[in-house]
Amino acid sequence: MSNDHSGRIRMMQGNEACAEGALVAGCRFFAGYPITPSTEVAEHLSVKFPKIGGRFIQMEDEIAAMGAIIGASLTGMKSLTATSGPGFSLKQENIGYACMAEVPCVIINVMRGGPSTGMPTLPAQMDVQQARWGTHGDHGIIVLSASSAQESYEQTIRAFNLAEKYMTPVILLLDEIVGHTTEKVIIPDESKIEIVNRRKPAEKPKDYLPYRETEDCIPTLAPFGTGYRYNVTGLCHNETGFPTNDNKIIGKLVHRLVKKIVMHADDIIEVKKTMLDDAEIGIFAYGSVSRSARSAVLKCREMGIKAGLLEPKVLWPFPKKEVLAMARKVKAIIVPELNMGQMAREVELASRCAVPVHKLGRVDGNPIDPREIVDMIKGVV
Amino acid sequence: MSNDHSGRIRMMQGNEACAEGALVAGCRFFAGYPITPSTEVAEHLSVKFPKIGGRFIQMEDEIAAMGAIIGASLTGMKSLTATSGPGFSLKQENIGYACMAEVPCVIINVMRGGPSTGMPTLPAQMDVQQARWGTHGDHGIIVLSASSAQESYEQTIRAFNLAEKYMTPVILLLDEIVGHTTEKVIIPDESKIEIVNRRKPAEKPKDYLPYRETEDCIPTLAPFGTGYRYNVTGLCHNETGFPTNDNKIIGKLVHRLVKKIVMHADDIIEVKKTMLDDAEIGIFAYGSVSRSARSAVLKCREMGIKAGLLEPKVLWPFPKKEVLAMARKVKAIIVPELNMGQMAREVELASRCAVPVHKLGRVDGNPIDPREIVDMIKGVV
């Protein structure tokens, strides 16, 4: 079943790499509900967790799975769930709860195609806006992306680190191609991997305020059962965690939930640049499509076309600065994606009319062929 | 309980006006699950429907309610559900189903504040992006807004008309202020109200294709039980309604679902303009906030400031053209809203850097006071 060759190199599916990344990140709780094309994350952990005392549970549905990981996280466990479109929609209410109550946890969505049941086994990137806006009410959210098994591994670790640091749910988006492609993962020495754990209260229980106002806007939630008695609620609440109807406090809270992410955007955002320095055509691509884009860039360079690639590893908060910087240098931006332009609109917004932004969308379940991108670049040049 | 004064003028809450609008539109099926501040829609129909043979049912949750209205709509009944944030999140998966299977129905979301349970009794407009992107997968969607009881009545009728015309779920967003404010509604003569009913198949059952490719991109679904035997699915499907894995057909389908709304945007979009002709400051406001904005415009005009108001009655598809036209005429745009700038970003995108766009967000459960808007306008001038 697993392929434990000794050594640092392993062949893994993106989904399996997520599971392995979670293990290394210190995740010890998984609750899920099967759904293609994410199920391997669960299956892998159902084998691994019992062996090391981690806790795996298959819940009755995705809503319950999301609730369970929030509950487990409040006991101090790093917690994970994995799903795909339909399940992601169902989890939205409780994802909002995690935002509101500021409970760290990681949600992996391996994106498949179509609205509704759609194309369960075919790739897409159609949930990138949903990842930002899927739950009701204003909130901030961190959404990561991965384009290979290696990145699936690393980004899962980063997702847990960001969740613990900022006390927030973090979403990791894969597309079916990334989730199901088996490839090399180089596993670093554990000592070289940075692991972040949530803050513990410094004060005594009697002085403790779970949602104390701090400069960094990050609350400190003590694990349940450690003597810090407090209340957690999805209602608007004050510093003690109790519901309030005081408009000032409510206003501050909702502001803070958004600000918490925005003010730390520089710490959170990560992009990868390929040949962007002298590029005349900038490509913005993420997930499996960024691999097609990289191929395309290389092909273009061979043809003497100065193309470059900006790959956001964090989709939300959106890397506005980086896009604007690119927009101010290139002559045009191309945004290939497996949807009808969901991120292209963000690129347009961020590039502040500095250059034309061209969409290259594909929604038929096929990946984007590098040659399509090359063709569009040629057309634009 | 009800106040049936004879005559055409009635005092109603926005929620009640929605219920009355639904009745006039021909809606005869309601399935819901109680939630503040939308519950009065259901309560009102639970009184009215049984008297006229309409069908009311309280389901076990919001997911079931959404499922039930889709099922009922397929029997030919115009169907409605009403909810608020948490319930709206839960309905998302099945809203996506209605988009995919192209089943007309109307979803009213009376918006309350906060993410999660938030502020159940306080107003907000925090679900406007969710209304667009809440369900997974690419899709088009129609979202209406209302700012008074009168508009609640009229927009509910329009919601049904658009749903039936375009074979799609239509979302009507109210905020708590609109839902709960009692005010005058002038009820026009029924003969003067335009009612649209979904197309019936012209062909015989044996030649019938429910999802036949047509120029207007709108399918024709015969009510169940009328001798047209066909299949409805949330999987990507072909013209017959059966699932397919053919990439070409899938691509066409997803494209069409988006295009269906985009190509008819001019027919769907509706805006109201107040003193915009000579305005130097443009306000973009919807829902209860547009009332504050109108007050502000009047006050500004009194003070000699040329302010004007653009009120979108349809939020999605977004009135890009209208906003751009305004952007090209005014010196600045102000977007007051009961959130942290959800529509402001659309205004910015649509105004193509023609003018600065200023956000005025409020998230503390208080309405926006016209004086705040006036102050901002003064600041901008």
Next chain:
Amino acid sequence: MAEEQSASKKPAVIRIKLEWCKGCEICVAFCPKKVLVMEGGKAKVENPGDCIKCMLCELRCPDFAITVE
């Protein structure tokens, strides 16, 4: 023994926290000895001497407003 006796004989101390009492009348209605009455929308101890310390009023007060000692 002596102590026990004195304890049971000690007259009941019935306290009503008026700020918390919402005047539901439950304590009044079900006191087997009619010790309590309503006054101005709140419970009031009228015949403390009759109290048999059955504790039912305390147990049933939804508002933590009445205690019997």
Next chain:
Amino acid sequence: MAEEQSASKKPAVIRIKLEWCKGCEICVAFCPKKVLVMEGGKAKVENPGDCIKCMLCELRCPDFAITVE
């Protein structure tokens, strides 16, 4: 009467739609008279004369692939 008799006596016509047969062997395994066998991954009628028209093969074929007349 005569007709009935002749009907029941008429030798069974067992048809196997090979394009639909997935070779699950259910019909073969549970035919009480061993009328059927597997061949090349599909069901095949081997001893039609033994068929008693119990219909079990038809009833249990998941693939609508076998009919008995």
Next chain:
Amino acid sequence: MFNYLEYIREKNFPHIWCAGCGDGIVLKAILRAIEKSGISLDETVMVSGIGCSSRTPGYVDMNTLHTTHGRAIPFATGVKHGNPKLNVIVITGDGDATAIGGNHLIHAARRNIDITVLLYNNYIYGMTGGQCSPTTPTGSRAATAPFGNIEPPFNTSGLAIAAGASFVARADVYNVANCEKMIAMALAKKGFSLVEILTPCPTAFGRRNKMASPVKLMEWLRDNAVPAAKWKKMTEEERRGRMETGVLMDVDKPEYTAEYEKLVTSLRTGK
């Protein structure tokens, strides 16, 4: 001779189910039961959720509605309440009906709305490749229970009875005659009816649990699915690990849409 072709959408065949999957056997029993009960195809709607079993409607020539995972019953409730004249059949799997859809199952049973739920219990999530379902027996292996399932399974029929269903029966794909009969009885019932049909999945359940071939699973059913009459005579010991088949509950109660109709009539006529 029963002509299945009159009831199916031939162009969608061969169907997608694996070799030896009982879903096809159930489908045939349904078609015969429909014929037997004489309901008109034009006035019948088949609604399903998501799963292998839920692909059934795609093969039947009537109005068919393939919904979201677990939600077939709410959709069906809308269809039935929307037009009570329609016969509504729900096809669902053990995961669809008792995992994600468990709540809808018990509520429809409570309301006693006149729909017929045919629940294909294959003891596993077939469509997604063999994860545990709420009916997977304790100790069995599944893709998410690699060391054996530690959870106890539901007695689904018992749950439906406790929730208020007016007709509940159990059948299996070995005893095809009983299966057809139970479905026909359920179709005839005015009120909420459920037939739990045992049809163990060879691909995702059997293979992992030492019953690799369809034939083995059929033999297991033959030996362990026990008709009610025989069941009654069995000792507790003999019953262990076995399943009773036949009618488990059959009572008459007010039906939801009929009660609603009564309300409408009484308000209209003042009676």
Next chain:
Amino acid sequence: MFNYLEYIREKNFPHIWCAGCGDGIVLKAILRAIEKSGISLDETVMVSGIGCSSRTPGYVDMNTLHTTHGRAIPFATGVKHGNPKLNVIVITGDGDATAIGGNHLIHAARRNIDITVLLYNNYIYGMTGGQCSPTTPTGSRAATAPFGNIEPPFNTSGLAIAAGASFVARADVYNVANCEKMIAMALAKKGFSLVEILTPCPTAFGRRNKMASPVKLMEWLRDNAVPAAKWKKMTEEERRGRMETGVLMDVDKPEYTAEYEKLVTSLRTGK
């Protein structure tokens, strides 16, 4: 004398419940039962959904978790499975637990996970102003049943038993001693336990149903909630419209987190 102040968050008082609402009576019974069972407040977590009843945790001095509507049990499952040493109490309403949350209730019962569910059955949705719930009696009026409810109610306790709960009891706010006792027994039980506590809502249920005052509702409980011992001696006729109280089910079965722990141990030790 029991000192409630040691267990409550006094600063949150007076509580938000209406005059005469039984929720406060239940809360007090819970606190006494907690004291009686000797569990430590620092090792106890109280989890609730959304509703009037679900506001209970706000008043209790321990780790409290007020979740989303209907989802208290999944959150609690996460808490318990995350740290099995914690005592986990779920507070929920009839709507919370049997309408939107019905599925979680039956699944937690099936798994037999060691949490104690205290279900305040007030026969209505209190928090949202009196709409029908799945326990509203047929014929009763509610904000969404202006002409009387046409749906039959759940027998919630019976449903939990059918789903697999190892301890199920019913209590009411009139008979406070029994209420405390049932809660204490549930807390002591290793496995899934449910106490259904009858506490009819005066504001949203009583007023609409000719029991306008809290006292009237208490009298109704006095006359209709019947202790098990007495119940056994009653005729069918006498039972009609009445509710049995006391222990309805008490068996020992493998508990979920313990079974999981066994699996972990066996994999680690090879046994």
Next chain:
Amino acid sequence: MMERYEIRLSGSGGQGLILAGKILAEAAAIYEGRNAVQTQSYGPEARGGASKAEVVISDGEIDYPKALELDLLLSLTQESCRKYSGDLKKGGILIIDSGLVKDLPKGEFKVYSLPITEIATEKVGKAVVTNIVALGILTRIAGVISEESVKKAILARVPKGTEELNMKAFDEGFRAGNELLS
């Protein structure tokens, strides 16, 4: 033309002020053909504690539906008076129940203090009609809606069989207001 007249009725949860607000709004909108909007507090407030209903009346369009600068505040409890008097404008009207409101808010208001609850219990004989008594007083003192319109609106709203009682309550209130003014 009357531009905008803002009224707030405040008290505690069960005092029927929301119904009173609805009646006022209907009186203006339906029986006088003007515009009126009525809003109210929801939430924990609505369950005991202080509660409010607001009515804005105007001959023109009413944009902003909530009170900005109150022309008139009615307070039937001390708590509601403290909590909701902040928006009362300079020179505005404050009507209080003299039996229940003891501390007056600071500011330049025209204060009218009457034993509203007492009138209801003593003169009309039923505490439940306190809201209607208050309406009578308010109608007289505010002078923005006619007596007839308010009466019609009351009759259209109250349960059958209670018309007389309510008319009496209104009249007693109106008379009390009259006495105070004259």
Next chain:
Amino acid sequence: MMERYEIRLSGSGGQGLILAGKILAEAAAIYEGRNAVQTQSYGPEARGGASKAEVVISDGEIDYPKALELDLLLSLTQESCRKYSGDLKKGGILIIDSGLVKDLPKGEFKVYSLPITEIATEKVGKAVVTNIVALGILTRIAGVISEESVKKAILARVPKGTEELNMKAFDEGFRAGNELLS
């Protein structure tokens, strides 16, 4: 340095080609230190009908993970050959089961036709090792991965106790490929 070598293994659902693909990829990536990605078809295809597994091998980075222009196609059934041969590049290698694939696709390919299934059943004695036989043939004919690496990868993947059988299967395949080439 080898730029990019694209292999597609095609056949029907149960033929073990996905495992074969994984083995190939691991042989290249783990035992030769190169890069390799392996993808496969999911969905209804994976349940009977035509099924495929793809492996891309390169000494450089592999960006696009799916096949663009196949260097080698293995087809074990007629249907899969028809369905998946479209991407085979001019001059590419086509290995087919001579017993099962009768119609060859049009195009300029190097076709190698061997009785793969038959080798498995007759020479090795087990149909289940058809995939490993195919691997042996492919390893020899493609010549891009060493025999040793593939063998190591097989041994690391197959269930304990079946090592010998699988080595035999590989060797028979390799030999058959060798015969054809020499």
